[in-house]
Amino acid sequence: MPKRTNISDLLLGESRVMCRWRSSLWKLLWRELLLYTLAYLGVSCIYRFALSEVQQFEFERLVSWCSKQYTGLPLTFLLGFYVSLVVKRWWEQYCKLPWPDNIASYLRGLCVSKDEKAKIIRRTVVRYTLLSYILCIRRLSVRLRKRFPTMKEVVNSGLVRQEEADRIGDEDNWDMYASNWAMPLQWSLEIVHKAQQDGYITSAPGYVQIITQINIFRSKLNDVSAYGHIPVPLVYTQVVTLAVYIYFIVALVGEQWKIYRKPGDELDLWYPIFTTIKFLFYFGWLRVAETLYNPFGEDDDDFELNVLFNRHVKVALSLVDETESPPELRKDAFWGQPFPDIPDNVEETYTIVEDGKDGKESNIETNEMIVVTEHSPDEALTNAEKRDPMR
Numbered sequence: 001m002p003k004r005t006n007i008s009d010l011l012l013g014e015s016r017v018m019c020r021w022r023s024s025l026w027k028l029l030w031r032e033l034l035l036y037t038l039a040y041l042g043v044s045c046i047y048r049f050a051l052s053e054v055q056q057f058e059f060e061r062l063v064s065w066c067s068k069q070y071t072g073l074p075l076t077f078l079l080g081f082y083v084s085l086v087v088k089r090w091w092e093q094y095c096k097l098p099w100p101d102n103i104a105s106y107l108r109g110l111c112v113s114k115d116e117k118a119k120i121i122r123r124t125v126v127r128y129t130l131l132s133y134i135l136c137i138r139r140l141s142v143r144l145r146k147r148f149p150t151m152k153e154v155v156n157s158g159l160v161r162q163e164e165a166d167r168i169g170d171e172d173n174w175d176m177y178a179s180n181w182a183m184p185l186q187w188s189l190e191i192v193h194k195a196q197q198d199g200y201i202t203s204a205p206g207y208v209q210i211i212t213q214i215n216i217f218r219s220k221l222n223d224v225s226a227y228g229h230i231p232v233p234l235v236y237t238q239v240v241t242l243a244v245y246i247y248f249i250v251a252l253v254g255e256q257w258k259i260y261r262k263p264g265d266e267l268d269l270w271y272p273i274f275t276t277i278k279f280l281f282y283f284g285w286l287r288v289a290e291t292l293y294n295p296f297g298e299d300d301d302d303f304e305l306n307v308l309f310n311r312h313v314k315v316a317l318s319l320v321d322e323t324e325s326p327p328e329l330r331k332d333a334f335w336g337q338p339f340p341d342i343p344d345n346v347e348e349t350y351t352i353v354e355d356g357k358d359g360k361e362s363n364i365e366t367n368e369m370i371v372v373t374e375h376s377p378d379e380a381l382t383n384a385e386k387r388d389p390m391r
Contacts, residue, residue, distance in 0.1 A: 022300050025280060028287040036248065036279060040272050043252050048259065056259065066254030075247055079285045082240045085232065090292040093227045094303060097137075098220035100129045100312055103213045104319035110206035111195055121195050122320035128184035128191075129217060130313060131159045135171055135181035136221045140228035141296040141305045160184075176229045185218045228296060237293075244286050251275055 047059050107122040134154060138144040148154050151171050155162055165171075168180050189211060196207045255275040291299050334340035 025284050025287075027300075028291070029280060029283055032283060033276065033279060036252075037272070037276065040252055040255070040275065041270065044256060044270060047256060059256075060258050063253055063256050063258065066250050070247055070250040070254050073243060073247055075243055075282060078240050078243050079282060079289075082236065083285050083289045086289040086292050089227065089232070090295050093224060093295055096220050096223040096227065097303075097308070098133065098217045098224075100126060100133070100217065100316040101319065103129055103210070103217060104316040106206065106210045106213055108320050110203055110210060111200050113200055115200075118195075118200050119321070121191060121200060123317065125188045125191055125214075126316045126320050127159060128188045129214070130309075130316065131184045132181050132218070132221065133312070134159060134309070135168070135179060135184075136225055137296075137305060137309075139174060139176075139179060139181075140225070141303070142298050143296075143302075143304070143306050144309070147306055176225075181221070182218060185214055188214055232293070240289070241286065244282055247282070248279060251278075 047056060051059060104122075104126050107125060111118050111122050131154070134144065134148060138148050148157070151160075151165050151168075154160055154171075155165050160168070164184075168183050171179060171181075173179075192201070192207070192210050192214070195201050201207050201210070255272050257269050257272075291301055295302050296305070
């Protein structure tokens with residue numbers, strides 16, 4: 001049965017995006033908005049109850065002056081450009097993160113032999129690739145740094161042997177240029193070169209492709225490292241932050257409602273309705289930039305590198321290891337249909353037909369999820385003419 005839309009979906013929308021809490025605007029700003037609203041109401045109470053009538057008139061003049069001055073600040077331009085820059089860097093850093101799948105695939109297809117040493121070569125190169133990944137990214141990522149705080153944890157994980165860790169050297173120094181994370185990739189190049197000389201890799205173009213993929217992996221790690229160590233200039237961040245805070249400090253006075261004294265005056269409201277909306281807009285922008293500024297932290301929108309690394313270990317090692325044979329080759333459900341078309345309703349059954357040994361059609365499989373109808377050549381031609389009237 002098709003899914004029915006209930007009342008809550010109609011009121012809130014199918015995605016209910018405004019009611020989510022994790023990574024939401026409400027989670028980021030509820031404390032700041034509460035404090036700002038209390039400060040606004042505090043100033044309002046002082047204006048209404050603590051000042052004399054003469055002082056209230058002077059305060060109202062100050063309100064008029066502030067409301068004219070702070071509205072000319074180009075806050076939208078400053079915040080928009082800054083947030084676009086930070087979001088662009090955030091996405092580029094994720095795209096720069098290398099994946100070991102290509103290296104593992106090339107090794108599995110080119111380094112083939114019944115000898116067990118070919119399997120050892122493939123697994124060792126992939127292990128060194130993952131080791132370089134950890135040694136480089138853990139210098140940037142808080143999550144990976146907590147998981148692998150020292151080389152002892154890396155050795156215990158099985159990614160590196162103790163003698164290999166001794167050759168790499170001290171990786172517990174967090175200086176930008178003190179790491180030897182590229183050394184395992186250099187070992188991988190030497191292993192691939194030796195495998196080509198020993199005849200485990202017989203294709204010259206394939207050998208070049210493996211070397212190229214290792215170099216691409218290293219280049220991407222260099223790019224991610226550069227992004228992590230060279231942030232957005234501090235001056236720009238300070239200018240934007242200072243502009244937002246000054247804007248709303250002045251708005252505490254400039255957005256105050258004046259006391260209703262005679263007919264024709266503006267409404268005398270206490271709560272800053274549109275100031276609250278502007279606060280959510282501008283401070284929301286600023287919090288987005290602060291959250292995405294360092295995507296290797298532990299915020300809700302930061303990269304889940306532990307999960308990603310676990311995926312790399314599982315997939316890369318399974319690609320270079322012995323895998324199960326693929327399913328038996330058989331004719332698909334669209335056999336004999338020049339223009340196959342899967343209908344919208346896929347709840348009925350269909351039958352795949354295949355030529356039997358005697359040359360006749362025989363039913364071999366039933367699937368409960370897809371509807372595929374068998375067409376005669378005339379029906380197929382009619383369907384083709386409907387799609388292309390020029391035929």
